[in-house]
Amino acid sequence: MVQGFNDYPTFCRSCQSATMASQLLRLAEESGLSPGESELAVNPFDGLPFSSHYYELLEQRRALPIWAARFIFLEQLESSPSGVVLVSGEPGSGKSTQIPQWCAEFALARGFQKGRVTVTQPYPLAALSLALRVADEMDLTLGHEVGYSIPQEDCTGPHTLLRFCWDRLLLQEVASTRGTGAWDVLVLDEAQERSVASDLLQGLLRDARLGNLPDDPRVVVVTDPAFEPKLQAFWGDPPIVHVPRGPGRCPTPIYRDTVPTDRVEAACQAVLELCRKEAPGDVLVYLPSEEEISLCCEFLSREVGTLAVPGLPPRVLPLHPGHGQAVQAVYEDTDSGARKVVVTHWLADFSFSLPSIRHVIDSGLELRSVYNPQIRAESQMLRPISKCQAEARQLRAKGAPPVFLPSGSCLCLYPKSFQELEAPPLPQPRVCEENLSPVVLLLKRRQIAEPGDCHFLDRPAPETLMQALEDLDYLAALDDEGDLSDLGVILSEFPLPPELAKALLASCEFDCVDEMLTLAAMLTAAPGFTRPPLCAEEAALRRALEHADGDHSSLIQVYEAFIQNGADKAWCQTRGLNWAALCQAQKLRGELLELMQRIELPLSQPAFGSEKNRRDLQKALVSGYFLKVARDTDGTGNYLFLTHKHVAQLSPYCCYRSRRAPARPPPWVIYHSFSISKDNCLSIVSEIQPQMLVELAPPYFLSNLPPSESRDFLNQLREEMVASSTASTESESSSTQEFGDACVLQ
Numbered sequence: 001m002v003q004g005f006n007d008y009p010t011f012c013r014s015c016q017s018a019t020m021a022s023q024l025l026r027l028a029e030e031s032g033l034s035p036g037e038s039e040l041a042v043n044p045f046d047g048l049p050f051s052s053h054y055y056e057l058l059e060q061r062r063a064l065p066i067w068a069a070r071f072i073f074l075e076q077l078e079s080s081p082s083g084v085v086l087v088s089g090e091p092g093s094g095k096s097t098q099i100p101q102w103c104a105e106f107a108l109a110r111g112f113q114k115g116r117v118t119v120t121q122p123y124p125l126a127a128l129s130l131a132l133r134v135a136d137e138m139d140l141t142l143g144h145e146v147g148y149s150i151p152q153e154d155c156t157g158p159h160t161l162l163r164f165c166w167d168r169l170l171l172q173e174v175a176s177t178r179g180t181g182a183w184d185v186l187v188l189d190e191a192q193e194r195s196v197a198s199d200l201l202q203g204l205l206r207d208a209r210l211g212n213l214p215d216d217p218r219v220v221v222v223t224d225p226a227f228e229p230k231l232q233a234f235w236g237d238p239p240i241v242h243v244p245r246g247p248g249r250c251p252t253p254i255y256r257d258t259v260p261t262d263r264v265e266a267a268c269q270a271v272l273e274l275c276r277k278e279a280p281g282d283v284l285v286y287l288p289s290e291e292e293i294s295l296c297c298e299f300l301s302r303e304v305g306t307l308a309v310p311g312l313p314p315r316v317l318p319l320h321p322g323h324g325q326a327v328q329a330v331y332e333d334t335d336s337g338a339r340k341v342v343v344t345h346w347l348a349d350f351s352f353s354l355p356s357i358r359h360v361i362d363s364g365l366e367l368r369s370v371y372n373p374q375i376r377a378e379s380q381m382l383r384p385i386s387k388c389q390a391e392a393r394q395l396r397a398k399g400a401p402p403v404f405l406p407s408g409s410c411l412c413l414y415p416k417s418f419q420e421l422e423a424p425p426l427p428q429p430r431v432c433e434e435n436l437s438p439v440v441l442l443l444k445r446r447q448i449a450e451p452g453d454c455h456f457l458d459r460p461a462p463e464t465l466m467q468a469l470e471d472l473d474y475l476a477a478l479d480d481e482g483d484l485s486d487l488g489v490i491l492s493e494f495p496l497p498p499e500l501a502k503a504l505l506a507s508c509e510f511d512c513v514d515e516m517l518t519l520a521a522m523l524t525a526a527p528g529f530t531r532p533p534l535c536a537e538e539a540a541l542r543r544a545l546e547h548a549d550g551d552h553s554s555l556i557q558v559y560e561a562f563i564q565n566g567a568d569k570a571w572c573q574t575r576g577l578n579w580a581a582l583c584q585a586q587k588l589r590g591e592l593l594e595l596m597q598r599i600e601l602p603l604s605q606p607a608f609g610s611e612k613n614r615r616d617l618q619k620a621l622v623s624g625y626f627l628k629v630a631r632d633t634d635g636t637g638n639y640l641f642l643t644h645k646h647v648a649q650l651s652p653y654c655c656y657r658s659r660r661a662p663a664r665p666p667p668w669v670i671y672h673s674f675s676i677s678k679d680n681c682l683s684i685v686s687e688i689q690p691q692m693l694v695e696l697a698p699p700y701f702l703s704n705l706p707p708s709e710s711r712d713f714l715n716q717l718r719e720e721m722v723a724s725s726t727a728s729t730e731s732e733s734s735s736t737q738e739f740g741d742a743c744v745l746q
Contacts, residue, residue, distance in 0.1 A: 044108060045138065045145050045161060054139040061137060064094030065246035070102060076239040077106050077185075077218055084219045084235050088228040089243025091392045092353045092399075095222050096126075096189055097134055103220060104138075104162045107184040116160055119187040120167035122195040124150035125327055126351040127164040131155070132328070134162065151495070152525070152587035167197035172495065174204060175442040185218045190350050192227035192388065194429040194457075196439060203455035204446070206235065224350065226388040226426060234457055250398045251408040255416040263287060263363050264295050266413050270361045271300060271341055274409075275307050275314055281358025281408065282340040283314075284348070284396050288382055289367040290320045293343045300341060312338035319344035319352065324580035330354060348396075349389045349427075360397040364390065364414040364423075369675065370433045373467035375644045376627060378435075380677040384422040429458040436460060436468040437498050441477060444484045445492045474627060474701050475502045493599060494592070496520060503624030504592070505601070510616040510623075513596070513604040515556055519617075521589035522555040523672055526581035527684055529653045533576055539658075541575045546655040549614055550669075550686025552621060554655050556608055559585060618688055619696060625670050626697035630682065631710045637665045639682060641674075642705055642714075648674055651681040668693070694718045 042049050061067060066089060076085045089095050100119045107117050121127040131148035140146050147156030149165035156163055167188070186205075188198055205219055223231055225242075232240065260266035267285050274283055287293050300316045307313065315338050319327050330342050330352065342354065346366045366385050369378040385393075390412075397408040412419070431439070443454060472478050475498055477488030484492065487505070494501040500520055507516035522528075528551065533539035545561060547553035562582050565571045572579035596603065607613040622629075630639035630648065638647050650657050656665055672684035694702065694717050702718060705711040 043139055045104070045140055048139075050139055054137075057137045061094070061098065064098060065089070066094040066098050066243045068244050069241050070098070073099070073241045074102060074106060076241055077103070077220065080218070080239050082236065082238050083217060084221065084238040086228065086231055086235065086238055086240045087220060087222045087243065088225045088240055089222075090225065090245065091350050091395055092355075093243045093246055095243060096121075096130055096351075096353075097137065099189075099220060099222055100130075100134055100162055100164070100187055101138055103185040103187055103218075106218070107161070110184065116183060117162045117185045117187070118170065118183040119162070119164045119189055120170050120198065120201070121164060121351070122167055122190050122193040122198060123321065123347060123351060124166045125321060125325070125347070126190075127166050128153075128325060129328065129331070129352065131164040133331075134164070138162075152584050152591060167195055167201060171197040171201055171442060174201065175445045175492070183217065184215070185220065187220045187222060189222045191221050191231060192224040192427065193350060194427050194431070196431045196434055196436075199429060199431050199457045200439060200442075200454070202234065202457060206455050224388060224392065226391070230426075230457065234455075246398075249408075250395055251410050253394055253410045253412050253416075255412045256414060259414050259418065263365070263413060264292050264299070267296055267343075267361050267363065268299050268303070270411055270413075272303060272307070274359055275304065275309055275339065278309060279359065279409070281399070282342065282354065282356045283359045283361065284354065284357045284393075285341065285343045286348070286360070286362045286364075286393055287343065287345055288363060288365040289345065290322050293318050293320055293345060296343050300343075304341070314339040314341050316341045316343065318342075320347055322578070322581075324584070326580065327352075346385070346389070349385075349392050354396070355399060357396050358399055358408040360393055360410045362390070362393045362410065362412050364412055364419060368428075368433070371435045371464075372676070373435075373461075373464045375641070375646055375676075376435075376467070376471075377646070377674045377676055380675055384419065384424075386424045386427045387419065388426050390419055390423060431456060432458055432460050432464075435497075436464055437471050440465065440468040441472060441484075441488065441492050441498055444472075444478070444488065447483075471627065472498060474698055475499065475624070476698075477502075490599065490601075493595065496524060496592075499624045499627065500524070501624070503620050504596075506623035507604075507617075507620040508602045510619045511604045512607070512613055512616040512620055513602070514606045515608050515613065515617050516620050517589050517592055517596075518556050518559050519552055519621075520592060521585040522559055523684065525584040525588050526555075526559075526578060527672065528555060528558070529576055531576060532652065538574065538576055543658060545575065546658065549618075550666075551655055551684045552672075552686045553608075553614075553617070555684070558582075559589075560608070562586075618686070618692060621670055621686070622688055622692050622696045625672070626693060626701065628671050628674070629688070629693060630669055630671060632665055632667050632669075633709060635664055635667075639669065640708070640710065642708070642710055644706065645708070646676075646680075648680045648682050650685055651683050652679075654682070654685050656685065656687075690714060690717060691721065694721060 073085070073087065087095055087099060100117060103117045119127075119130070121130065127148050127150050131142060131146055135142040135146035138146060143155045144157060144159050146162045147160040147164070149156060149163060149169055151166065151169070188201060191198055191202070202221070221231055221235070228240065232238070264287065267287060271283055271285060285296065287296060297316050297318050304314045304316060317330050317340060319330055319342050330340065331354075340356070342348075342357070344352075346368075364385055365382055366389075367380060367382050370381050371378050394410045397410045399408065469478070469482075472488065475491070477485060477491050477498060479485040490505060491498055491501045494504065496504065500523060504513075504516050504520050507513045529542065533542055545554060545558050547557045558577065559582070562572070562577070563586070567583065567586065569579045572582060627643060630641050632639050637649055639649065640647055650665060666687035668688050668690050669682070669685045670688050671682040674682050690713070694714055699718070702711070702714050705714070
């Protein structure tokens with residue numbers, strides 16, 4: 001067995017023996033020998049003989065389009081003067097599964113000089129799915145030689161040689177260490193997705209000048225052909241490996257004359273029509289949002305059972321992040337004979353290749369959250385997908401090796417002119433659409449004084465960076481020189497938004513750490529109810545979980561009830577709670593607790609429900625979320641923000657909305673998030689007292705608020721509190737003096 005990195009002298013310290021092992025792997029893969037003819041072939045990564053299953057999968061791997069570029073890739077990886085190689089190929093060509101294996105072979109030949117092979121993915125579920133598949137193809141044990149790192153789950157060990165991870169986790173690691181990190185080869189997969197972490201990692205690595213670093217690290221950037229020219233210019237014309245197009249014919253898209261008024265109904269009817277025609281192959285449906293995916297799955301699950309088709313009824317499977325690890329079901333039961341209908345959104349534009357897909361139904365739209373720095377809020381934008389995404393979706397109907405079925409189809413639920421006139425050529429870079437406060441915090445940790453000087457593939461707007469710096473300054477994360485303060489260094493340790501990390505740190509001062517740990521985990525992983533109750537019984541069960549102090553305390557109460565009931569899935573279902581999300585919250589809470597213990601922050605005993613704990617928890621929240629306060633000025637439930645003049649209402653799932661009394665909404669509230677959408681609702685809301693805001697918010701924050709009745713009220717309140725405090729101090733001083741004089745007289 002291959003030992004840990006410190007034990008490599010016993011196995012492959014010698015470059016010669018490592019090369020021989022690599023050549024043995026190549027011989028086994030290229031010779032085409034059957035298991036019986038190759039009994040002496042052993043896996044160089046664990047020293048065990050290859051199984052028969054390995055050879056079955058090897059035949060499938062050889063049929064992938066990328067296999068023809070294998071030796072060209074390895075040659076370029078070895079000889080690239082800059083240490084960077086671009087790989088360009090269409091979706092479904094095998095890039096994401098084969099490139100990591102070849103990089104592991106390359107690193108093995110070099111004796112794993114610096115560390116393991118790390119592969120980033122823009123979505124945690126994609127990292128998990130690929131780790132499972134690649135471990136199977138390499139005939140290795142998941143969690144041992146091949147592992148993955150995603151939020152709240154690290155399935156790696158000291159013997160892990162190939163690690164798949166969410167790109168944001170790797171960015172956090174790189175920001176916390178000097179240099180580029182402990183990896184021999186880094187694969188940045190799906191670069192065309194334009195995630196913030198992927199773009200930023202490329203900027204940091206470009207600044208690091210890989211060719212001048214010790215141990216000669218390598219970077220492989222994998223992308224769609226449409227994004228290739230931009231990456232080529234960014235990296236300074238590195239060598240490019242082009243993946244040849246695979247066999248099979250991409251079906252000609254069929255366009256609708258008009259955009260349907262009901263996308264879900266149109267998609268469902270198209271699926272049912274395909275099932276009635278008994279056209280071979282599975283179906284992939286693209287809808288804009290998770291809500292529409294759920295509606296589509298519910299409708300189809302009811303209808304497919306009534307279809308008069310031979311064999312088993314079709315299986316309807318959702319594929320989106322909210323479904324958690326259950327999405328692996330799309331790869332299971334491939335031999336059952338039942339048709340799969342997979343309903344998804346932008347998550348499967350480039351990730352999650354399904355070989356058996358032969359029919360695609362595309363709405364041509366996506367629902368994305370776009371951050372507006374001027375009002376510190378996200379807008380839910382329904383917009384056309386890019387031309388690059390549209391082509392990737394159409395290619396899904398082509399199928400992938402080893403499954404090539406005839407008569408594929410691609411139905412576009414929009415006119416051809418809609419895509420030609422409305423769609424941008426490439427996906428929008430997320431760095432230009434997200435709140436950059438967490439990113440700026442990480443850049444400051446890397447001692448990059450001016451975040452605007454970092455090399456971005458697309459530079460974010462100056463006002464977005466300025467707003468991020470201003471928010472971090474309000475949170476006391478920056479010192480007078482604009483560098484990270486001691487508090488800012490601690491904030492950057494937490495896998496949380498800066499304001500939530502600040503509230504968690506404030507709980508150490510206010511002695512409510514236990515409750516704030518629960519709340520931080522719930523706000524991140526399981527933020528309450530996401531749909532209306534289905535019946536009166538469910539509504540009554542939900543009301544029993546509500547807390548008088550608001551949604552934040554209700555989340556704590558939900559979590560505690562979840563734990564007391566043994567994390568039971570049925571208990572969650574009867575209350576309309578997401579069991580998988582609550583399990584994630586439980587894991588995250590443990591992770592946060594372990595982090596606080598590691599950096600030696602003070603903890604506290606549980607005291608939820610006491611009057612003192614109630615006030616302390618509010619103080620901790622206001623310490624981090626003073627930027628997110630709104631006021632109902634006229635008692636109608638229309639809340640005006642302090643930092644801008646937008647108006648919002650309470651969410652339908654807010655506990656204040658479900659109460660019969662008191663009818664009047666709370667006058668001052670603190671909220672977790674606000675999204676500009678069809679209903680402009682505040683999410684996760686709790687009542688606060690304005691005196692607490694004046695006491696805990698920085699004075700210059702109150703002074704910088706835009707002119708409003710609320711600002712005048714708060715500044716007047718601050719003056720009264722200062723005057724009262726001064727009078728109290730003078731009174732105490734006078735009493736002390738009189739007591740002293742009395743002592744002298746005696």
